[in-house]
Amino acid sequence: MATIILGSQWGDEGKGKLTDILCPKAQICARAAGGHNAGHSIVANGVSYSFHLLPSGLINPNCMNLIGSGVVFHVPSFFKELAELEAKGLTDVHNRILVSDRCQVNFDLHAAVDGLEEVELGNEKIGTTGRGIGPSYSTKSARSGIRVHEIFNEAVFETKLRRLASGFKKRFGDLLQYDVEEEIARFNEYRPKLASYCTDAVKYMKEAQDRDIKILIEGANALMLDIDYGTYPYVTSSNTGLGGIFTGLAIDPKKLDQIIGVVKAYTTRVGGGIFKTEDLGEDGDKLQQIGREWGVSTGRKRRCGWLDLVVLKYSTAINHYTVLNLTKLDVLDTFATIRVAIAYKDPETGEELDYFPADLSLLEGLEVVYKEFEGWQKPTTAAKSFYDLPKQARAYVEFIEKFVGVPIGWVGTGPSREDMIFLTKAAGLKD
Numbered sequence: 001m002a003t004i005i006l007g008s009q010w011g012d013e014g015k016g017k018l019t020d021i022l023c024p025k026a027q028i029c030a031r032a033a034g035g036h037n038a039g040h041s042i043v044a045n046g047v048s049y050s051f052h053l054l055p056s057g058l059i060n061p062n063c064m065n066l067i068g069s070g071v072v073f074h075v076p077s078f079f080k081e082l083a084e085l086e087a088k089g090l091t092d093v094h095n096r097i098l099v100s101d102r103c104q105v106n107f108d109l110h111a112a113v114d115g116l117e118e119v120e121l122g123n124e125k126i127g128t129t130g131r132g133i134g135p136s137y138s139t140k141s142a143r144s145g146i147r148v149h150e151i152f153n154e155a156v157f158e159t160k161l162r163r164l165a166s167g168f169k170k171r172f173g174d175l176l177q178y179d180v181e182e183e184i185a186r187f188n189e190y191r192p193k194l195a196s197y198c199t200d201a202v203k204y205m206k207e208a209q210d211r212d213i214k215i216l217i218e219g220a221n222a223l224m225l226d227i228d229y230g231t232y233p234y235v236t237s238s239n240t241g242l243g244g245i246f247t248g249l250a251i252d253p254k255k256l257d258q259i260i261g262v263v264k265a266y267t268t269r270v271g272g273g274i275f276k277t278e279d280l281g282e283d284g285d286k287l288q289q290i291g292r293e294w295g296v297s298t299g300r301k302r303r304c305g306w307l308d309l310v311v312l313k314y315s316t317a318i319n320h321y322t323v324l325n326l327t328k329l330d331v332l333d334t335f336a337t338i339r340v341a342i343a344y345k346d347p348e349t350g351e352e353l354d355y356f357p358a359d360l361s362l363l364e365g366l367e368v369v370y371k372e373f374e375g376w377q378k379p380t381t382a383a384k385s386f387y388d389l390p391k392q393a394r395a396y397v398e399f400i401e402k403f404v405g406v407p408i409g410w411v412g413t414g415p416s417r418e419d420m421i422f423l424t425k426a427a428g429l430k431d
Contacts, residue, residue: 002217005021005260006319007223007225008222009222010222012039015418016041020044021417027063027214028219030065032247033248034071034090036131037128037133038220049088054081055364064096072238073148075151094197100201103147107183108167109164111131112138115403144331146160165198173229205231209252223240223315225240227239234272241315242259247320260321261312261407265307265331267304268342276310277306277307277308277341279305283427284304287304287305307341324408325409325412327411329411330379330414334377338375344366380393380417381413386411
């Protein structure tokens with residue numbers, strides 16, 4: 001059976017921590033899409049780990065890990081992350097990670113192009129991580145990309161990479177600072193080291209599901225950054241929602257246990273794009289400082305604001321969550337008043353919308369309808385059960401659950417794996 005963990009907002013909700021908590025009951029942890037633009041932080045046994053391309057399941061010494069076919073695979077980052085995990089004391093990491101041979105290769109060429117494309121957009125730039133994710137997916141869709149299995153056919157690999165570089169050189173001219181021969185030379189070094197990690201992931205996952213292996217799937221980014229359902233064009237270049245899990249890993253939909261939506265108790269996003277509940281004043285600054293809201297991958301400060309339940313209901317309609325994990329409730333501990341968006345309103349007609357429209361220019365002109373909650377102004381980190389929380393905090397959690405119509409199985413109250421309240425039997429993998 002497979003359990004899926006998905007981001008329900010604009011990312012950075014705390015998916016890695018829940019992955020870490022659930023991993024002891026899983027035998028495989030898998031990534032389905034995205035690349036080394038993902039950033040998951042886990043604090044375990046007093047040690048802080050950062051994951052980008054690799055699945056967070058590597059923390060569990062008894063768990064195999066898979067980078068699925070929908071991922072764009074940056075080889076230097078792969079080896080760098082493995083070395084960093086080893087340096088922090090994780091054991092046997094090299095024998096517990098596999099890479100689909102159907103992955104698209106994310107080259108340094110793509111990162112160079114990413115930066116140039118952002119410059120072209122000027123004030124309308126997307127705010128990418130600059131790691132070549134968009135250009136990698138673009139070449140994939142244009143059928144000019146290179147798959148992992150092609151790395152091992154030296155002649156085909158070199159021909160295709162030179163052709164790809166030549167095409168970009170024609171477009172950008174001398175603005176493109178890139179040496180294709182240098183990258184080819186580096187892949188001559190990677191080739192023999194990479195071979196042992198590569199696998200036919202379709203066969204691997206089919207055999208695992210036939211044997212009823214417990215699989216934990218770690219989503220990257222989040223629904224509001226999905227290429228189809230996010231705030232386009234200010235999105236990533238992959239399907240970050242439920243659909244991307246099926247296409248990226250060939251999961252059998254009849255063998256799903258849970259679809260878990262991870263939602264931060266407030267809202268953040270990185271980069272450009274609409275953010276209706278963003279707070280540019282004192283409260284937004286306070287959320288950013290207390291929540292330590294800067295990116296694991298890039299160090300960029302995150303934009304901060306109040307929880308938007310219109311976004312969460314929209315996300316639920318697409319990802320069909322069976323249970324939610326509410327994270328970082330403790331960040332709200334010192335606020336006297338807490339606001340939650342429950343609708344958008346046309347300022348001219350007074351009409352309220354309880355859905356998230358595709359037309360962002362329409363959305364731009366709408367006002368946010370907020371519900372205000374009394375703050376609890378007491379620390380929640382020490383809480384071990386739901387009823388250890390202050391009554392105002394319990395009211396906040398219960399309102400979210402009722403409004404969205406999905407049970408909350410976990411409430412996060414701090415950065416450590418111990419700082420998690422388990423609310424229902426839903427909070428865990430089936431035995």
